[in-house]
Each structure stands twice: as C-alpha cells, then as structure tokens.
Amino acid sequence: MKVSDLKTKLAYEEVCAGNPDAEIRAGYTSDLLSDVMGNALDDSVLVTIQAHKNTVAVATLAGIAAVVICNNREVPADMAEAAADEEVAVYRTTKNQFTVSCEIGALLD
Amino acid sequence: MRTIPFSEGESPLVLVDLIHSTRVRDVVQSGYCTALKSDTLYDIQVMMKERHVGGVLITDKTGRRLLGILTVANIMKAFEDGTIQETAEHHMTKTVVTLDGEMPLSFAVEMFDKYSFNMLPVLNDEKLIAGVITPRDIIMYLLSSMNEEVAKLEESVKQAQSLIDKTAGADLDGFAQNKSRVLRYVTIRNDFNTAGKISNEIKTVLKEMGIDKKIIRRISVAAYELEINQVVHSYGGEMIFIITPEKVEILAHDKGPGIEDVDKAMQEGFSTATDWVRSLGFGAGMGLPNSKRVSDLFIINSAKGQPTDVRAVIFLDEKKKEEENRESL
Ligand SMILES: Nc1ncnc2c1ncn2[C@@H]1O[C@H](COP(=O)(O)OP(=O)(O)OP(=O)(O)O)[C@@H](O)[C@H]1O
Ligand SMILES: [Mg+2]
Numbered sequence: 001m002k003v004s005d006l007k008t009k010l011a012y013e014e015v016c017a018g019n020p021d022a023e024i025r026a027g028y029t030s031d032l033l034s035d036v037m038g039n040a041l042d043d044s045v046l047v048t049i050q051a052h053k054n055t056v057a058v059a060t061l062a063g064i065a066a067v068v069i070c071n072n073r074e075v076p077a078d079m080a081e082a083a084a085d086e087e088v089a090v091y092r093t094t095k096n097q098f099t100v101s102c103e104i105g106a107l108l109d
Numbered sequence: 110m111r112t113i114p115f116s117e118g119e120s121p122l123v124l125v126d127l128i129h130s131t132r133v134r135d136v137v138q139s140g141y142c143t144a145l146k147s148d149t150l151y152d153i154q155v156m157m158k159e160r161h162v163g164g165v166l167i168t169d170k171t172g173r174r175l176l177g178i179l180t181v182a183n184i185m186k187a188f189e190d191g192t193i194q195e196t197a198e199h200h201m202t203k204t205v206v207t208l209d210g211e212m213p214l215s216f217a218v219e220m221f222d223k224y225s226f227n228m229l230p231v232l233n234d235e236k237l238i239a240g241v242i243t244p245r246d247i248i249m250y251l252l253s254s255m256n257e258e259v260a261k262l263e264e265s266v267k268q269a270q271s272l273i274d275k276t277a278g279a280d281l282d283g284f285a286q287n288k289s290r291v292l293r294y295v296t297i298r299n300d301f302n303t304a305g306k307i308s309n310e311i312k313t314v315l316k317e318m319g320i321d322k323k324i325i326r327r328i329s330v331a332a333y334e335l336e337i338n339q340v341v342h343s344y345g346g347e348m349i350f351i352i353t354p355e356k357v358e359i360l361a362h363d364k365g366p367g368i369e370d371v372d373k374a375m376q377e378g379f380s381t382a383t384d385w386v387r388s389l390g391f392g393a394g395m396g397l398p399n400s401k402r403v404s405d406l407f408i409i410n411s412a413k414g415q416p417t418d419v420r421a422v423i424f425l426d427e428k429k430k431e432e433e434n435r436e437s438l
Contacts, residue, residue, distance in 0.1 A: 032393035034337075037330060038377070038402070039395075050390040054337075057305045061330050 001107045003066045003089045006045070010093075010103055012068055015075045018089025022065045027108065029101045033058045040064055047100045051075050056082040056090070065089060068104075070097045122295065123258045126345060127251070130298040133217050134210030136250045137231050137240035143168045146176055146198040150187045153179060153197060163227050166238060167201045173237040175230055177201030207232050209385045210239045213299035214250075217242055234383075292350040296339040296363070301389060304340040307348050308332035318352070324425060327403035328357050331421045334396035335361040341382065341391050343417060356405075359421040367415040375401065375409070 004020035006012045028040035029047040033054060036046060042063035048055060051073040059067055066089035069075055075092055083090045093100060142165045144153045153165055164180040179201045187193045187200055207230045208217055220229060221244050233239040292314065294307040312329045332348065339346045339361060346363025368374045375397050382392025401407040406422035 030393075031390060032387070032395070033390045034334060034395035034399055035393035037334070037395065038393075038399045052390060054305045054390065057309060057333065061326055061333060063326075 001104075003045075005107060006066060006068065006089070006091045006104075009107060012091035012093045012100075015069075015080050015090040015092055016083040016088070018066060018083065018087050020089070022089075024065055024104075024108070027101065027104050028064075029097050031097075036064070037062050045104055047097050047104065049073055049097065051079060051092075053079040053082045055079065056086055056088050059088045060086045066091065068093060068100055070095060070100050122297075123262065124255070125300070126297055127254055127258065128215045128218065129213050129300045130344065131214040131250070131254070132210065133208050133212045133214060133231055133242060134233075134239060136214055136217070136246050137210065137242050138246045141166060141228075141230075141238075141241040143172050143238075144179070144197060145170070146201065147196050149194055149196055150179070150184060150200055151193045154184045154193070157181070157184070164241075166230055166241070167197050168238065175205060175207065175232065175238050177203045178205045178230065180227075205230060208242065209383070210234075211383055212385055214247065215299070217247060221247075289351055289353040292352070294348045294350075296336055296343075296346050296348060298340065298343060298345040300340055304337055305333060307336045311350055315352075315357070320425060324423060328359070328423050330403045331400040331423065332359055334400040335359060335419055335421065337391060338396050338417075339363045341386055346416070355426065356422055356424045359419070359423075361417070361419040361421075363417050365414065365416050367413050367417055368409075368411040369413040371409055371411055374411075 001024050002020065003018055003022045003024060007014050023043060024045045025043040026041040027045045027047060028036060030036050031048050031050050033050065036048070037058050040046060040062045044062070044064050045066045045068060046055070046059055046064045047068050047070060049069065049071050051069045053076070055067060056079055067083075069090065069092040072094040073092065075090060080090065095103075142156060142160050142162050144156065144165050144167055146167050157163070157165060164178055166175055167177040167179055168174055169176060177197070179197055183200050183202065184193075187195070192200065206220065206224060206226065208220065210231050210233050217229065220226075228241045228243045230241050231239045292311065294310070296307065297303070308329050311332050312325060315325045315328060332350070336348055339348070343363035344365055346361065349360040349362070351358040351360070373379050376394070377398045378394040380392045380394035386392050397409070400419075400421055403423070404421040405424050406420070408420045409417070411417035
C-alpha cells in the first residue's frame with residue numbers, strides 16, 4: 001500500500017502528507033517509543049496514541065514513513081512542524097489502535 | 110496550552126533546572142481539609158470559613174482516598190439553588206484533575222495555567238492523597254530556592270574571576286588545530302519539551318558533514334536514547350560528541366542517581382519508569398539495548414548513588430572499524 005492510501009482508502013484525517021507515494025511494507029503498533037525504535041521495520045506505518053514531536057523523531061530514526069495517531073488525540077503544532085520538516089506523514093483518527101491496525105493489516109495483505 | 114515563561118537557551122540554566130528538577134511532592138503543603146461525602150454542604154462551608162480554605166477534599170472513611178473535591182464555587186451554587194443542607198455526594202466535582210507527586214514542578218505550573226483551579230490534589234504512588242498544591246506554595250518555594258541559587262552564583266562568579274586571572278594568556282587555540290570537532294550539550298532532568306533536541310542537532314551537523322545516511326541514523330539512535338535517559342532517569346547531565354574523520358564518539362555523563370544493577374538495565378524490557386513517564390511514551394526498557402545495538406563499541410559505567418557514564422563509538426569507515434577490531438582481539 002501507499003502512504004496516501006491512509007487517506008484515500010481508510011479516510012484518516014491528514015495532518016501532514018509526508019511522501020504520499022512512498023510504499024508502506026509493514027506496520028508497528030506501540031505507545032512506547034524505544035520499543036518502536038528497536039522493533040519497527042523500515043518503511044512501516046506506526047499506529048500509536050503518542051502525539052508528541054518525539055514520535056516524529058523516532059519515526060525518522062526508525063525509517064517509518066507514516067504515523068497514525070489514534071483515539072482522536074490532538075496533534076500538537078510542534079509535532080506537525082517536525083513532521084513537515086522530516087517528511088513523515090501524520091494522520092489522525094477517532095478509531096483505536098486495534099481497529100486501525102486491523103484496517104491497515106487488511107490493505108497490506 | 111501556553112507554556113511556562115521559561116525557555117531553554119534563553120532563560121538562565123539554574124532556573125530552568127529548578128523548575129524541571131523539583132518534584133511536586135517537595136513543594137506540597139501538608140495542610141488541607143477533608144470531609145466525607147455524607148457531610149452536608151452547610152457543615153463543610155462552616156469548616157471552610159473557619160480554616161480559611163477555598164476547597165475541601167472529599168475522601169473515603171480512611172481520609173486517604175480521594176472521591177471528589179468541593180470548592181467555594183460549589184458552595185455558592187448550593188446557596189443559590191437552596192441545596193445547602195444536602196450532602197456533598199451529589200454536589201462535589203468527581204472528575205478531579207490530580208498531580209502525581211513524582212511529576213516535575215513544571216507540570217504543576219502548566220496545569221495551573223491551563224485550568225483555573227486554586228489548588229490541585231497531589232497523589233502518591235498508591236494513588237492516595239499526599240497533600241494539595243497551590244500557586245502560593247509554588248511561589249514561596251521558587252522564591253526561596255532562587256534566593257539560594259543566586260547566593261551560589263555570586264560565590265561562583267568570584268571564583269571564576271580568580272581562575273580567569275590565573276589562566277590569562279594560556280594557549281587555548283591549540284585544541285582547535287587537530288581535526289576533531291567537539292560538541293557539548295547539557296540535558297535537564299524531566300524537561301520533556303526539549304528532550305530529543307540534542308540528537309536532532311547532532312543529526313543536522315553530521316548531515317552537513319556529508320556522512321553516510323545509515324551511519325547518521327545509528328549515531329542518532331544512540332544519541333537519542335542516551336539523551337532521553339538523562340532527561341527521564343538522571344538529575345541532568347551532559348552529552349559530548351567527538352567527531353573525527355574515523356569515528357563519532359558519544360560521551361554521556363550525568364549527575365546521578367546511577368543504576369543499581371547495570372546488567373539488568375541492559376536487558377530488553379527492564380525499566381524503572383513510573384506510570385506517568387510511561388504515559389509520555391518512555392519506559393519500554395529498550396533504550397540502552399537500542400543504543401548498544403547501533404554502536405560498534407559500547408561501555409557503560411554506573412552504580413547506585415553514582416553518575417552514569419556511557420561511551421558509545423560508531424566508526425565512520427569500515428576499514429578503520431576492522432583495524433580496531435583486530436587490535437582489540
Ligand atoms: N542515565 C541514567 N541514570 C539513571 N538510571 C538510568 C539511566 N539510564 C538508564 N537508567 C536505568 O536503566 C533502565 C533501563 O534503561 P533503558 O533506556 O533501557 O529503558 P527505559 O529508559 O526505562 O525505557 P525506554 O528507553 O524504552 O523508554 C532505566 O529504566 C533506568 O532504571
Ligand atoms: Mg531509555
């Protein structure tokens with residue numbers, strides 16, 4: 001799937017488009033950032049409730065292409081700015097991490 | 110949310126340090142009033158007048174577990190509605206904003222700024238009442254601490270002046286002549302607003318130097334995890350980066366409190382992070398293992414009550430790495 005599918009197919013709200021044509025090959029769901037850093041694969045989408053600019057820092061370092069912020073959490077302005085700088089896509093949704101993981105999982109198969 | 114009127118890089122370091130290093134529990138005033146949910150608003154109001162308090166904590170029978178809070182506003186409304194003889198149970202505010210005693214004082218300042226409360230209950234690890242904190246407590250605490258800090262500063266200015274007099278004319282440029290570049294940054298305990306900034310800056314510096322992307326990523330991961338650890342677990346410290354054509358060396362040094370069992374701390378999943386730290390996204394127990402994994406050389410030294418010192422080296426060219434490996438065999 002492509003990063004832009006998060007919007008076109010799953011209708012998540014776009015906060016930062018990142019690189020819309022980039023390919024997503026895997027996913028990782030976690031709210032603990034070092035866990036993401038240690039275990040997420042390259043070209044992943046990260047499913048989390050952790051709406052903080054450190055999430056973008058970790059995403060960049062872990063090679064994550066897109067972040068989906070769940071449970072209707074607000075994305076702070078400094079996080080959106082960091083995401084734009086680093087070209088990391090950020091989306092948000094009212095759905096929880098489990099539901100989002102299932103939805104993305106179905107597209108990845 | 111408006112942030113506190115202190116900012117790293119602009120405000121004096123001692124003040125920034127003070128507001129982030131002090132814990133809420135150290136500022137808490139012990140005196141507070143409690144009542145039961147079966148007490149009438151009228152009786153509670155009498156107590157508030159007598160004790161000159163603007164709010165009462167409604168607790169269970171033990172007096173330790175918080176059920177709600179009742180303030181002057183609730184009492185005024187009850188007078189208006191004619192419900193002043195009713196019990197607290199249906200009139201108290203049940204979803205109370207509380208602080209964890211372990212949180213840094215900066216959190217309390219931000220909370221008072223965000224909500225218009227005059228006091229906030231503080232809970233301990235077992236979620237039992239540890240006290241209440243008011244803006245007045247914070248002001249008094251900061252004033253007396255600032256007083257101490259300024260006295261210390263005045264003393265150190267005197268000392269520094271005598272040191273400058275002694276070393277005047279020494280050749281300090283000699284250091285700049287060899288090809289290495291040394292960068293030094295300071296970390297501040299519990300300062301989550303800027304945590305991650307150092308590793309980000311180092312990433313930019315390395316990018317400008319044209320270093321390989323994959324290697325930059327490894328260096329940044331090590332720097333990030335060590336930086337965050339100093340912010341989350343230590344009393345603050347410094348991060349020194351020594352960049353040479355062959356390697357980048359990260360020296361992370363802090364002011365304690367140290368690690369009791371370093372072998373355990375190095376295991377994946379081991380963490381002493383508290384609940385509120387975990388709510389910020391830290392505490393998977395993966396930071397040290399991550400930084401070791403990306404480093405070519407990783408040495409950690411610490412003990413209970415001691416500083417934690419970490420040396421992480423990442424070689425910039427593969428040949429150099431092999432040479433050094435052979436030497437160490
Ligand atoms: N600078 C330090 N000072 C004191 N203790 C530390 C320091 N760095 C690490 N520790 C201790 O080592 C433990 C493990 O550290 P590690 O970085 O692996 O995990 P963590 O910081 O708890 O969680 P994570 O890094 O996954 O967010 C910490 O929980 C803490 O007890
Ligand atoms: Mg850590």
